[in-house]
Amino acid sequence: MDMIPTWIFMVGAALVGLEMGGFSSIFIQRWIDEQPILKPWRSRCPSCKEPLVWRDTVPVISYLLLKGRCRHCDARIGPQYMLVELSCMAWSLAVAQEFGLSPEWAVYLLLGVMLIAGSFIDFETFLLPDRITLGGTVIALAASFVLREGPAWQDAFIGAVVGAGLFWFLQQGYRLWRGEEGLGTGDVKLMAMIGAMTGLAGLPFTILVSSATGAVGSIIYAIRPGSGGIKGRVPYGPFLSLGCMVYLLYGQDILRWLRS
Numbered sequence: 001m002d003m004i005p006t007w008i009f010m011v012g013a014a015l016v017g018l019e020m021g022g023f024s025s026i027f028i029q030r031w032i033d034e035q036p037i038l039k040p041w042r043s044r045c046p047s048c049k050e051p052l053v054w055r056d057t058v059p060v061i062s063y064l065l066l067k068g069r070c071r072h073c074d075a076r077i078g079p080q081y082m083l084v085e086l087s088c089m090a091w092s093l094a095v096a097q098e099f100g101l102s103p104e105w106a107v108y109l110l111l112g113v114m115l116i117a118g119s120f121i122d123f124e125t126f127l128l129p130d131r132i133t134l135g136g137t138v139i140a141l142a143a144s145f146v147l148r149e150g151p152a153w154q155d156a157f158i159g160a161v162v163g164a165g166l167f168w169f170l171q172q173g174y175r176l177w178r179g180e181e182g183l184g185t186g187d188v189k190l191m192a193m194i195g196a197m198t199g200l201a202g203l204p205f206t207i208l209v210s211s212a213t214g215a216v217g218s219i220i221y222a223i224r225p226g227s228g229g230i231k232g233r234v235p236y237g238p239f240l241s242l243g244c245m246v247y248l249l250y251g252q253d254i255l256r257w258l259r260s
């Protein structure tokens with residue numbers, strides 16, 4: 001860290017975050033469209049299928065230069081790609097600020113980008129890809145053997161089992177009580193990933209933050225014009241992800257502050 005001036009690392013972190021955001025917006029789009037993730041390697045316009053040249057795939061910049069339209073067919077390209085890229089950049093900067101140039105930065109950047117991609121997919125489809133939830137669980141468990149910050153490996157395994165177990169019981173209980181699906185199986189798997197990232201101690205905080213933000217989100221969703229009212233479904237995955245990411249950055253500080 002002393003070898004590289006902080007500002008150079010921060011600029012690098014922003015660029016890496018943007019680029020990873022670019023990859024995740026391709027992943028999101030192709031997963032939702034049920035297309036192969038890696039083929040074709042080059043992005044295509046979702047409307048006219050024309051391959052994009054590299055200068056049309058620079059995160060954020062291309063979107064602004066082309067004013068959100070395809071160069072070939074003029075079809076509108078939604079701002080969600082830019083939102084994904086900016087979210088990943090913000091996450092990369094926040095993790096860089098908190099952990100510096102370290103293995104923690106790299107691992108939490110990757111896991112956070114996976115949570116962001118999963119959240120956008122969940123909003124759109126109410127599904128969470130196994131590649132994100134189960135893949136993220138494996139990465140987080142493996143990282144717990146290596147990283148100095150974050151839970152020890154025993155704690156990561158217990159967190160994964162307790163997180164998924166708790167949500168599995170909630171899911172089964174809700175099904176018996178209401179006779180309908182309340183929590184998705186994707187949320188249960190997501191809780192394995194989150195428990196592996198935060199350890200047991202991070203679960204109450206994560207669930208608390210996700211419930212509070214999820215309640216606010218549901219109200220906004222319900223009063224939004226043209227919505228299905230209070231019955232309109234809101235995915236829970238994005239709020240669980242948000243709670244987990246806040247905990248990774250500031251959870252220890254907040255818990256310490258509450259105890260003092």
Ligand SMILES: [Zn+2]
Nearest residue numbers: 045048070073
């Ligand atoms: Zn086009």
